[in-house]
Amino acid sequence: MELFTSIFVGIIIAATPLVFAAIGEVVVERSGVLNLGVEGMIIIGALAGFAFTVETGSFSLGVIASMVAGAAMAFLFAVLTQSLMTNQVATGLALTMFGLGLSALLGQGYSGKSVPTFPKVDIPYLSDLPFIGDLFFKFDILVYLSIALVIGVLWFFEKTRTGLTVRAIGDNHHAAHSIGYSVKKYRYLTIMFGGACAGIGGAYLSLVLTPLWVENMSSGRGWIALALVVFGAWQPVRAMLGAYLFGGITILQLHSQGFGITIDPQLLSMLPYLATIVVLVLISRETVKSKMRSPACLGTPFYASQ
Amino acid sequence: MLKIEQRTEPSKVMLYATPLLALILTILSGFFLFTLMGKDPLQATKMFFFEPLTSFYNISELMVKAAPLILIGLGLSAGFKAGVWNIGAEGQFTIGAIAGSAVALYFYEMEGFYILPLMCLAGMLGGMAWAAIPALLRTRFNTNEILVSLMLVYVSTLLLNVLVHGPMKDPEGMNFPQSRLFSDSALLPLLMEDGRAHIGFVVALIFVGIAWVIQERHIIGFQIKVSGQADGAAKYAGFSSKKLVWMTFLFSGGLAGLAGIFEAAGPVGQLVPALPVGYGFTAIIVAFLGRLNPVGILLGGLLMALTYIGGENAQISLNLPSATTSVFQGLLLFFLLATDILINYQIKWLSVAKPSVKSN
Numbered sequence: 001m002e003l004f005t006s007i008f009v010g011i012i013i014a015a016t017p018l019v020f021a022a023i024g025e026v027v028v029e030r031s032g033v034l035n036l037g038v039e040g041m042i043i044i045g046a047l048a049g050f051a052f053t054v055e056t057g058s059f060s061l062g063v064i065a066s067m068v069a070g071a072a073m074a075f076l077f078a079v080l081t082q083s084l085m086t087n088q089v090a091t092g093l094a095l096t097m098f099g100l101g102l103s104a105l106l107g108q109g110y111s112g113k114s115v116p117t118f119p120k121v122d123i124p125y126l127s128d129l130p131f132i133g134d135l136f137f138k139f140d141i142l143v144y145l146s147i148a149l150v151i152g153v154l155w156f157f158e159k160t161r162t163g164l165t166v167r168a169i170g171d172n173h174h175a176a177h178s179i180g181y182s183v184k185k186y187r188y189l190t191i192m193f194g195g196a197c198a199g200i201g202g203a204y205l206s207l208v209l210t211p212l213w214v215e216n217m218s219s220g221r222g223w224i225a226l227a228l229v230v231f232g233a234w235q236p237v238r239a240m241l242g243a244y245l246f247g248g249i250t251i252l253q254l255h256s257q258g259f260g261i262t263i264d265p266q267l268l269s270m271l272p273y274l275a276t277i278v279v280l281v282l283i284s285r286e287t288v289k290s291k292m293r294s295p296a297c298l299g300t301p302f303y304a305s306q
Numbered sequence: 307m308l309k310i311e312q313r314t315e316p317s318k319v320m321l322y323a324t325p326l327l328a329l330i331l332t333i334l335s336g337f338f339l340f341t342l343m344g345k346d347p348l349q350a351t352k353m354f355f356f357e358p359l360t361s362f363y364n365i366s367e368l369m370v371k372a373a374p375l376i377l378i379g380l381g382l383s384a385g386f387k388a389g390v391w392n393i394g395a396e397g398q399f400t401i402g403a404i405a406g407s408a409v410a411l412y413f414y415e416m417e418g419f420y421i422l423p424l425m426c427l428a429g430m431l432g433g434m435a436w437a438a439i440p441a442l443l444r445t446r447f448n449t450n451e452i453l454v455s456l457m458l459v460y461v462s463t464l465l466l467n468v469l470v471h472g473p474m475k476d477p478e479g480m481n482f483p484q485s486r487l488f489s490d491s492a493l494l495p496l497l498m499e500d501g502r503a504h505i506g507f508v509v510a511l512i513f514v515g516i517a518w519v520i521q522e523r524h525i526i527g528f529q530i531k532v533s534g535q536a537d538g539a540a541k542y543a544g545f546s547s548k549k550l551v552w553m554t555f556l557f558s559g560g561l562a563g564l565a566g567i568f569e570a571a572g573p574v575g576q577l578v579p580a581l582p583v584g585y586g587f588t589a590i591i592v593a594f595l596g597r598l599n600p601v602g603i604l605l606g607g608l609l610m611a612l613t614y615i616g617g618e619n620a621q622i623s624l625n626l627p628s629a630t631t632s633v634f635q636g637l638l639l640f641f642l643l644a645t646d647i648l649i650n651y652q653i654k655w656l657s658v659a660k661p662s663v664k665s666n
Contacts, residue, residue, distance in 0.1 A: 036452065076640070080640065080643060080644055084643075084644050084646075084647045085647060085651070086643040086644060086646060086647070087643065087646075089391055089452070090590075090594060090639070090643055091640075091643055093393065093590060093639075094591075094636055094639040094640050094643060095636075097587060097591075097632060097635060097636040097639065098632075098633065098636025098637065098639075098640065099636075100632065100636075101629050101630075101631075101632030101633040101634075101635070101636050102629075102633050102636070104627070104628075104629030104632065105627050105629040105630055105633050108627050108629075215629075219460070220456075220457070220460050223453060223456050223457065226453060227450075227453050227457075230450065230453075264468055264471075264472070266464050266467050266468045266471070267464070267468055269464050270460070270461045270464050270465070273457040273458070273460045273461050274457075274461060276453065276457050277439075277443070277449075277453075277454050277457050277458075280443075280449045280450060280453055280454060281443055281447050281449050284443075284447050284448045284449040284450065285447045285448075303312065
């Protein structure tokens with residue numbers, strides 16, 4: 001039982017940065033924009049969250065800083081792709097390179113520093129329940145926030161008028177423009193929302209998962225989050241489940257020795273990346289279906305001629 | 307008021323002026339960045355962008371760094387032009403280095419003129435094989451090549467680590483994770499007595515010529531251009547898009563692999579875990595900086611190499627962190643993309659007519 005609990009809890013915690021980043025990107029892509037700079041926004045969020053927590057001693061300020069930093073990076077992307085109509089693929093790559101470089105530069109003084117343990121919630125009665133309490137009611141607040149975010153985004157797209165507008169812009173920006181919606185304004189907002197989500201995902205890395213600052217500590221999670229969006233067919237809940245699947249792979253890798261698997265740990269570290277490829281292949285095999293599900297204007301720039 | 311207006315025809319002048327403009331903007335932000343970091347901006351800028359050209363040693367280092375950037379940039383530009391995004395050149399570089407090094411170690415302490423060509427061949431084939439994975443998945447299953455080629459970068463780095471800790475470890479190396487030092491027949495000939503500049507730079511120049519001929523004079527170059535600019539027209543003309551994906555991936559993978567073995571058999575002289583230093587990613591900037599044009603890539607590669615050396619010098623003498631170089635490279639790409647708007651659009655000043663009736 002105890003092993004089961006620790007594996008379950010480990011999966012959720014390992015997956016939470018991916019949940020945040022992937023949900024943010026779902027919103028961005030549903031509005032028709034492909035931001036490949038998730039990795040860069042995560043790493044900047046990770047540094048901002050860590051640095052502000054170290055300097056102020058407050059986790060709340062750290063988390064807020066990570067969101068602001070992620071959104072600021074995203075704003076840069078929005079200015080370039082929406083106002084200056086740059087190529088989204090190249091701009092996203094530039095954002096990733098810039099984020100990795102800038103975080104290494106600004107983060108120099110923070111390697112080796114530490115933050116206190118991120119507090120877990122303590123819900124009266126629920127957290128004390130045997131087994132169930134350990135499984136579901138002893139996480140940190142950010143885990144619940146990530147789940148609330150998934151539900152919120154789902155509700156936003158299915159039940160609100162604004163959500164419908166965002167989807168319309170993603171599927172046909174010219175039509176949305178011609179009936180009077182400002183494509184640019186909505187896209188600026190979704191892009192920055194995606195940045196804030198990636199930022200908080202980064203903060204989860206540097207404050208909870210491995211409470212440290214290390215250069216390049218995002219180690220490809222931004223790219224895995226992008227793959228999860230495709231895996232989730234642009235549906236928030238499916239993307240979240242995909243993230244938990246990846247959390248499972250990470251935990252499998254950590255616990256492998258416990259299970260008596262004696263493979264070179266470096267080989268096992270390849271698992272998440274290989275799994276991403278396998279998942280992408282399985283998803284994209286159904287070409288027609290997956291094309292129907294993806295936002296029709298994904299990645300194409302919009303220029304209003306009037 | 308500023309207004310952005312589409313040009314009827316892309317501006318030729320802007321096509322070549324914007325890279326320079328982007329460079330100037332990058333240098334200006336460097337000024338700002340250095341001041342923020344409490345360094346003398348004038349001295350730091352000089353150190354970064356001009357000092358590398360002042361000594362013989364630095365110029366030879368410039369060639370060492372430019373060779374892989376040019377080779378990889380040339381390969382990538384073919385794909386980018388056709389709308390095929392190989393982002394994983396860093397992985398193909400690593401696998402090329404591994405494959406070529408395997409040949410070098412197999413012929414350890416043997417002599418022969420054939421060893422080096424075999425190593426280069428193995429390096430190219432290794433890079434091509436690694437690039438074939440995303441090409442296959444894209445053409446067979448329509449899988450996104452950006453994500454697959456990128457994931458394979460992480461896999462290749464881990465594989466390199468496994469190999470230098472295990473099968474390819476130097477048996478007399480006190481258990482250090484590195485291969486044997488290559489024997490003389492497996493090392494690239496140097497261009498000059500002093501410095502580390504090697505024949506790889508000449509090979510890169512030859513490939514600039516080859517790529518130029520393909521682009522300007524060969525039907526494949528034309529097909530690549532058409533597919534990137536007008537996919538519908540390319541299909542109508544009967545160009546196979548699958549064939550293009552394969553060709554561009556194999557071309558870029560092969561050149562990245564060659565750059566990888568050049569790095570191992572040139573300046574490094576053995577296989578070490580730290581061999582991939584990011585040339586595969588920087589080459590993406592080089593390709594854009596050079597406007598996906600072979601001659602432009604040659605210049606772009608030299609410029610990027612300059613920032614590497616400037617960064618190293620500034621690290622030593624001004625105590626600037628090494629990450630400064632990657633920040634500059636990222637900024638340069640941003641400015642380059644941003645100023646691109648001047649090619650297809652005009653920015654016009656609209657004189658806002660003042661209201662004729664004064665409101666009281």
